[in-house]
Amino acid sequence: MSKFNTKKTGFDSGIIAGTLTDTAGKYSDYELLRRVTLANLLFESDYYQSADTIMTQIEDLCHKVDGEKIIELAMECRFEQKLRHTPLWLLILANEIHGVSVKDAVAKVANRPDMTIDLLQMLKVRNGSYKMSKPIKKGLAKAFDQYDEYQISKYRKSNMTLSLIDVVNLVHPKPTAKNEHALKALVEDTLQPANTWETALSQGQIKRKPLKE
Numbered sequence: 001m002s003k004f005n006t007k008k009t010g011f012d013s014g015i016i017a018g019t020l021t022d023t024a025g026k027y028s029d030y031e032l033l034r035r036v037t038l039a040n041l042l043f044e045s046d047y048y049q050s051a052d053t054i055m056t057q058i059e060d061l062c063h064k065v066d067g068e069k070i071i072e073l074a075m076e077c078r079f080e081q082k083l084r085h086t087p088l089w090l091l092i093l094a095n096e097i098h099g100v101s102v103k104d105a106v107a108k109v110a111n112r113p114d115m116t117i118d119l120l121q122m123l124k125v126r127n128g129s130y131k132m133s134k135p136i137k138k139g140l141a142k143a144f145d146q147y148d149e150y151q152i153s154k155y156r157k158s159n160m161t162l163s164l165i166d167v168v169n170l171v172h173p174k175p176t177a178k179n180e181h182a183l184k185a186l187v188e189d190t191l192q193p194a195n196t197w198e199t200a201l202s203q204g205q206i207k208r209k210p211l212k213e
Contacts (some may be wrong), residue, residue: 067098106139
């Protein structure tokens, strides 16, 4: 008798990633884009597809979806699904394919300083350089308005090929009362390490406990 009373599934109900669609199997281009972005981690292959295939699918679908809808999806990816790279990639594509301004969206989505580094690295991989459009440049500069000294110190990535000081030199954020001292110290290479557990451990302030035998 069990075959006559099967379990409900998301596809039976037309639900994709928590949002109700008209009917299963009849998805709009936006719904397909939403599905592929929320079901994968960018730059990571899954069991069925390579990372390159997933990125190609996202780009192909972005050509078929309105730029403003792509921006909305980027916001959902970042603030509801807590994804880090996918929303940045969507904003790059929205700006490049549809020419929509992503300044405010970039400034909001890049709510951690290291995400400005991530975005520039994506541009480098895609175009071979850190050259960026005006909306992206202004968005990255505006993103610094929300960072304080602790965040700038924690995420400066001075040991990486591209660091936060490189981003500052490329986009020239305007200092605010919140970050003026940190930006000045960052440029002058006098910024003190952030007071994190890792920093305290490296400085010997926290002793590692010996392993029990």
